Amino acid sequence: MKVVAISGGIGGAKLALGLDRVLPPGALTVIANTGDDFRHLGLHISPDIDTLLYTLAGLDDPVRGWGRRDETWTFMQALERLGGETWFRLGDGDLATHVERTRSLDGGATLSAVTAELAARLGIGSAIVPMSDAPVRTRVETDEGWLDFQHYFVRRQCQPRVVALAFEGAASARPAAAALAALADPELAAIVICPSNPYLSVDPILSVPGMAEALRASPAPVIAVSPIIKGQAVKGPTAKLMDEIGLVPSAATVAAHYGSLVDLFVLDEADAGLDLGTQMACVSAPTLMRTLDDKVNLARRVLKLAERAT
Template sequence: MSGHVIALSGGIGGAKLALGLDRVLAPGELTVIANTGDDFRHLGLHISPDIDTLLYTLAGLDDPVKRWGRRDESWTFMRALGELGGETWFQLGDGDLAIHVERTRRLAAGESLSQVTEGLRRRLGIGARIVPMSDESVATRVQTDEGWLDFQHYFVSRRCEPRVIGLDFVGADLARMAPEAAAAFADPALRAVVLCPSNPYLSVDPILALPGMRKALAACAAPVIAISPIIAGQAVKGPTAKMMAELGLEPSAATVARHYDGLIDAFVVDEADAGLSVTGLEVAATPTLMRSLDDRTRLARFVLALADRLAGPRG
């Protein structure tokens, strides 16, 4: 079955499923709405970590070892910066640096973040659309036992070590959904909306905090499906389980399902969590750990087949 698919994604975990969807859908059938709450200014540059992870992953340029940044990277700039006493806590490879310089130049020239991202994905030969959640600034801030920290200082500089007390998405209440994101929800050929297995609190919630986003999901005629980033009580990657425990939440797939209550029609869990039951929600179990491209495409096909079954026959 053909049709348009929307994926809401953060960085590495979401990009894995986005790649699977991109490989099984026809060019132009996938729109990935990327979290930009992680965006920040660094060394005078506009950095968009989740957008860049999606660009590199879908273009086949991602580093399979570090799992962030570009493959075959060199580090002359960072070494020289360190020798000058500059800030080196946020690593920017030489190839990676180019995309930040070009983005910053084009934004300064008056282009929107959507326009810049569209230009970059075309230059990299990516068939799927990658759009920021908003062209306006939204900044994720983390309240910790050390005080409030900007997201990248919590995540990269402090390596997620401080205990999390709360979260704030500064500017989200005044930001507007990017035009391409709003248009994707209005597409009459919309087949499914997929909430990728990104961190629900750090990667998906900033997207959901935008005015109109929750309403768009709740009113969506196409099936909305979320994939759990938790397997048997453990996060596949990153601080999700640690954060949940610190916020007084049980680190489990069931907790994530309840977090999306009222927004989704179905929830996909790993086979390790088979048997999970959530009132009013279709729960489907399948292997969700994505170690290879085959894993990613297989999960993408499973999610799309589930969406088609929930939608029923057309016409």
């Protein structure tokens, strides 16, 4: 059984980890959002890719929820003493990832090749693939004007009110070759849209021309897991953003957003019986993933649903 997961950072990485632990090595391909990528301190930072790398390698920090566990901060402390920019925190171990990525990219390697090499070095059996090797950058229009995503998300802590979103560079980008190959694999049994932010994490992926079409062309069922439980986001600004752009923070709103792209929608058992207002098939399941067992159990449930849908 081969599976493709569509994922952003923390929330999506939790289900990706469950799938990685359930499936045999090489069976899972995770297509990662790179709309959050940016250059900082001269380095190419890929936050969602790195969250997936660290999570699947067992190196993630369960307390902060981002970066590497057991991190040290000598670099940031020295930078602060020199008056450098410290609003985006880079731990010493994390810094090594960014330095190596930047070195390889500046040497002519693609983001796909660099990511595959990093995953191999970290002993990850699943494939992690950027949505595109071309730069696509999420920009947020706010009541303070347009902000690059990391300036909105990290520097401003999502405080400005969101007016609109744009994915700069998407129109001229193309899906990464490995992403298209995974979606076209005749052995593909399921496409899973992880419980990532639909607007900030999944939409950038789908904004790349050819990506949504590849999902629709696949005979494998597309199963989406809601990131909203009882009107609240498990992690991040999803509910706040939805409210600010005039949407009701609800699993039903997320289902309507994905629409015909999705064959089956999984909402939390706390939302069982919620009227989705669509013809989309839905099931309820425990989707809150606090422990590894939670992640594995949800992954198993999603895979069983995929088997029944084929």
